[in-house]
Amino acid sequence: MNITYMTTSELSERIKYDPRTIREQLKDSVLFEGVHYIRPFGGRKILYLWERIEEDMLLGVSLNTLTVNM
Template identity: 60%
Template sequence: MSQTYLTTEQLSQRIQYNPRTIRNELVNVCLFEGRHYVRPFGRRKLLFIWEEIEKDMLALAPADASAMVYNEVTNG
């Protein structure tokens, strides 16, 4: 299975979070080493695994999000 590795800056563009927010607030709270990111060659740089992050983001989305949006639009 091929995986897409992203730098912090590339991930920030995809999920619309500031790179500093990713490093300071999401790493080790929502994003975990070995699952969502790796440290290649034991260095400081983080490479994020896009497929794992996307899978977890979609799993945490409310199942009836489209119904909630529809209700807000129609019931104003």
């Protein structure tokens, strides 16, 4: 399985959110450690797991679509 590791800046470019928004509002409320991001070697640096984030974003879209269409 290929995993794409991204910094906060790289993730912000991909999802069109400001890096500060990711750090202050999304991290630990919708993006969770061990699911959407890791801290390699127990350090301070955060690497986001793109495939997990993309999967959850698409899941949210399909759930919202189902709710609206019911």
